[in-house]
Structure formats: C-alpha cells, structure tokens
Amino acid sequence: MDFEALVKHISTIQSTLQAQAAHAVNLALTARNWLMGCYIVEFEQNGEDRAAYGEQLLKKLEQRLNIKGLNERRFREFRRLYLVYPQLKEPIALYLTSQIRHSLTAEFIEPIRRMPSAKSAINIRRIPSAELDETKEWMLPADKLFNKLTYSNLMLISTIDNPVKRAFYEMETIRGCWSYKELERQINSLYYERSGLSKNKEALSALVQQQATPLQPKDVINTPVTLEFLGLNDRALVTESDLEQSILDNLQHFLLEMGHGFCFEARQKRILIDGDYFFADLVFYHRILKCHVIVELKIDKFRHEYASQLNMYLNYFKAEVMQPDDNPPVGILLCTDKGDTLVKYATAGLDPNIFVQKYMIELPSEEEIKKFISNTNY
Secondary structure: OOHHHHHHHHHHHHHHHHHHHHHHHHHHHHHHHHHHHHHHHHHHHHOOOHHHOHHHHHHHHHHHHOOOOOOHHHHHHHHHHHHHOHHHHHHHHHHHHHHOOOOOOHHHHHHHHOOOOHHHHHHOOOOOHHHHHHHHHOOOOHHHHHHHOOHHHHHHHOOOOOHHHHHHHHHHHHHHOEOHHHHHHHHHOOHHHHHHHOOOHHHHHHHHHHHOOEOOHHHHHOOHHHHHHHOOOHHHHOOOOHHHHHHHHHHHHHHHHHOOOEEEEEEEEEEEEOOEEEEEEEEEEEOOOOEEEEEEEOOOOOOHHHHHHHHHHHHHHHHHHOOOOOOOOEEEEEEOOOOHHHHHHHHOOOOOOEEEEEOOOOOOOHHHHHHHHHOOOO
16 A cells, blocks of 8 residues: 555545434434424324313414424424325335344334324325325325435425425435525525426536536535534534634634623524524623624625625514613624725615725734745745
C-alpha cells in the first residue's frame, strides 16, 4: 500500500460509514414517528377513554409528555404519516424486531405485530373503494419507501393528496437521492405538472436529475426533527462563517457591556413558521424600554429582502412572544454597506421600529498589509 492508497482507503471508509450512520438514524426516526402516529390513530379509534380527551388529545399529550420536539404539530404530522403510509407496518416491525429485540420486552413487540394491516389502516381514511384501488396501484414497495426515503422527505410527500403525484415524487426522490430542500424545490417548481405537459418526459427527468443537489449525510442529520430526536442543541442547526461568528461574539459582548437595560435572551433564536425554520441572530429584552430587541447581522450590503425578513421576525414576536404589558419589539439590521434610497423604499410601509445600520470591521493598518504582501511567496 502506497500513500495515495492509504488516503483513498481512509476517505472511503469515512464517507461510507458516515452515510451508514446517517441512514441508521433516519430509519430509527421514521420508525418512531410512524409508530407514534399509529398509536394516536388507534387511541382515537378505539381508546377506552378517548371521549374524555376529544379534540384536545394532541395538546394534552404534548403537555403530559413534556419532551422537546414532541408537540401538537408534530403529532399531527406523525398521524398523517401513518394514515398515508400504513404499508410501512411490515418493514418497521421487521426493523424493530431485528435491530433492538434485545432491549424490548414482549409487551412492546406483540402490540406492534397486532397493529392493523395496511388495508384496514387505509380504510380509516374512509377512501372510496375506487380511489382505494388506484392508491394501491401507485404504491411503491413498502421496504423501498422505508429504506430509501428520509423521514423528512416522507413527511413532505405525505402532504400530497393525489396518490399518482405522490408516487411520482417518491420515485423521482429515490432515483435522484434528493435532499429535503431539493424535493421541496421540485414540488414548488411544479415538476410533476411540468412533466405532465412535457412531450419528452425522460429528457425532462434527466435534466432535473442532472441539476438536482444530491442528498448528503449532513442533510439527514442536520435537520430540526433529527436533532430533536437525538437530543442535540439547536446551535447544531446553524453553520456560520468565522467572520460572522466573530462579529456576533463581539456584538453580543458590546451590547451587554453597554448595560442600560439590555438583557441577553437568545442567540440564533429558532422560529418555526408554516413548517420552515428561521433563525434570529441575537435577541435581547430591554428592561427599561420593556420590549424585545432583535438584531440581525448580514455580512454583505443591504438587500430589500433583509428588511422583509426582519419585519417578519417583529410580527412573529408581536403575535407569539410579546406580553400584554410589553411594548412592540425593535429590530436592528446591521449590514456592511447600505444605500439610503434602497433602505427608504425597502422599509416604507414596514414596521417603524426597524433600523438599518452600517457596521465597520477594524482592519489591519496599511503598513501591516504592506508587510504581509512583501513577505508572501507567490
């Protein structure tokens, strides 16, 4: 073995086992969420005390469990996953009994085996028989769905009502090994509809797959649902350049040193809106002004969409965070440069508490730069 072979072997084993680890985590996540959805449906249909909980079941379940990531919205997603993909019962039961049989008791395994079949589970949705036959016709093999699609992709596809359209995206996602973002982009760009209008569907498919971004192990692990499942900190969701990280560090320190009422509350504050996650760079509460102060940092010049993003954060805080005795939140947008006219037009009609400022980074002196250039070998 020469050095190049050593590098190749280490690189190969790294990428292979990293992908395998991500795949293993995804299988466990899909199994957990599908099972929770199944349990919820079964309770709603046959629970002895289901009438006592009624429409508040999922909310009460969230409160009783008190587990991060398991909330009413997630439970609704899990329930939908089970109702759309009841055929996952067999591969999930096989996965559980083969992977963790030593740690699960018979009291847990047996109920899984006694879960409703795919046919009876689909009937819970009260689908007419003709549509039920069409749904079966377009179903991909359950083991392929379970092993080839990430949970995030399954969850996104499950929101599609048309079974043919659902099968189309299942097949294309598997074929192209799409990430969640890529699948979302294709759905939003009406790929299915464009394919129906295209005279050369194979050529369109080949072009889409060529331009698509393939799934990477980090795409499986670095998602909000997976990180919650693994119990990791929200900070793992955010990647920042060294420059941005340094500026945020110093900006946070600067505002706290100013005193005069700034109370640090959160950094990279995660905000969930319509299934998408957004991150506010710094959030403070000003005890004298009695309002939240949201600071957004951009490492480039001002763009109109930056003002819109900050305005969205302010509206979110007004509706979801602000208390009755609080004043409306204040937004501070920091950019490396700004055009006053663009700022004027971009912020017109938005929240009046948005302030756009330009910041400067302390650079090396001209003499230091000259010295660096003269000592550099080309």
